[in-house]
Amino acid sequence: MAGGGYAWFTEDLALGLNFCLTYVRGVGPDAVLARVGGGKPVAVESAELVGRAQDVVADLEAGDAELALVAATAVGDWTVLFEPNGYLATYDSVVQALSARGELVSLYHNESTTPSFTWARDGSVVERAELDGDFQERTLARMEELSGVRLTAGLLRAAVFRCVAVPYPDPAFSTPSRKTLAAARRALRAFAADPDRSELLDVLWDERGVRDPRLRATGHLGAMLFTSASEAFRLLAGCDDAQLRAVVRWGRERVRAAAAGPIEPLPSEPLAAALHVVDLVAEVLGGRYDLMTDELRRALGGREPGQ
Template structure:
């Protein structure tokens, strides 16, 4: 078994070993050019998305249709890894890569049939499904039978599950196939080797492809280089970025490299802790790592027991139920138990790298789209015409204004364009109209409120706010008022408001400190009393608004 391989490879992969061609030559055969060096298989495989699209002069993104490959030298062989790819299973590719030497390849996908290929001199020697190795094909199909038996491959019972004798589908075929590749090539790799290796990384178009001559290919390589330098934040400019460092105000690649994707969770909970962790010395990080792993046992009082077997499982279950505390509590405990964290020196952030041309074009296109969507939304909201008066966009003003849009869009601009004195007169007209239509005008105290408005005097105490007005109207103590909300079904028409209550609200709004809000908040209910066109016509006539 290749040690630790499951920690490096993605779920779906193709791993190929080629003898007779170096990494750059392999990439050239596969239709790529000018590969980018990236240290560590894990980092190299993270860069797959960097070759998926190119950006035109207008900022629009287009698929490249490139396949992503990473290659490194291991002794006399070149290892090629395709995350989520299968280019090296193509017969033309197999023929080209093995023409000057030899090829051993293993393709696995959870949704399709796995395959193993051994080729030399441009010819397929042995090919088979490693889960069911009974039907090999190629120029010498039986040549590996002895080695397959020695390594424990399961023969017999094609298409069936394992029976009591171990025949049928081999659930361990991945492990056996990697062991087979090791025996055939003499190349042994483990997680430490792959972590230290330098991989040559490129987007490729397939044998004979001229995609590397496309004008945009150089910019795709630039994106790949940026990903190599900043794998956890290179694509922060885009929608749906995985880490979102830039949105959180972090551009320093040292922080992103140190904390990785999961670091954003800590950053959201405690920014100071995240920055301290990014620059803490290795010894302190190791002690905190042990502290975190011990925390579930510490919480449930089982720290001194062996960390294996049923006791471990029990502790984890207890800790992940209710005994582990919240994330904020655990972070507070971490600060308490490691006070030296406060002494970590956090250097000034490095300046962000210059914005790449493709990223700039994409950002500008996104900003243009966002502006277009914003304007379209405003036009829809404002009945097809966006206001020019900035006051109409203020939330408190919009609250009382948008209700007038379906009735008379032009009237909104006329009210907003009037001077403060006229707006006060409009509020008085609308409030008196509401009180008259509802019959509230028969109340002496309501008339007193209107007279105060006419004189520009402060409102009576019972019109100071809506609660005071409602209590006075109903003859109940103010403190007895309870506000109740109502939820209705989607599309359900709300019940019509009590006319006197609507007029009462208009009377209170008419005394608002802001003349514009006073006018909008009273004209709207006035229009909704009776026949809207007739009310609007009367209002326009009263203020000479043709």
């Protein structure tokens, strides 16, 4: 079996550094997405654009709520699922649901964890293994042997993927609100219509009704904090530069007191620097972004923004 002609996959980082790739037999793309809790899918052309669309999902996550972007396309009697930076198909409940009355083969890779291969049939795992060495090439060849699906660079470029954002079935994560899931679909639709629109950020700020160029310039971190701690974000947005520098000093002290390690160099722009330290303090508090408004008011000594 050897590498089966899949050297291009690793050389080109065809699906990026972190991904989950799954083949499901006997179930069409929309039905597969429904089995993992997806709503009405959005069509996105090419795996490369699906990888970029992951940003829209990440930017909509709030607090402990995490979303998986799942993209599905039909290849013969099989459905190919691609999760950029995802791992939904590693959960036993998902493997069982997707392989029920059918079959599943899956490759999961993440730089920070141990890669794995899963083969399941009729809701039961037939084989699960941790991988090492040139595992991507060997595992793709094994998946082709089991499914008959030959993954090619041309297929990944030409395929139209049906995409949904769904929550992970993990009790450690909070459940995303309907509002968040609806916003994810709207943002995916906007991305599919115009993938080159300012790396999705214009779309996200438009969704939030934010027009101020200073706020929009805060980038992905600003968009995430606007979702996770909207009131705290607006509080910082109203601060003058002196107040923002005071927030940065306060944040450094909070992180230092928690022995959370040194703070990397911060942006020179005061609002961007303040947003970074707020994110760090929230991490120190166990991801409690909901506490940040009260924390910031204490950091400002009770003064209102701009005073």
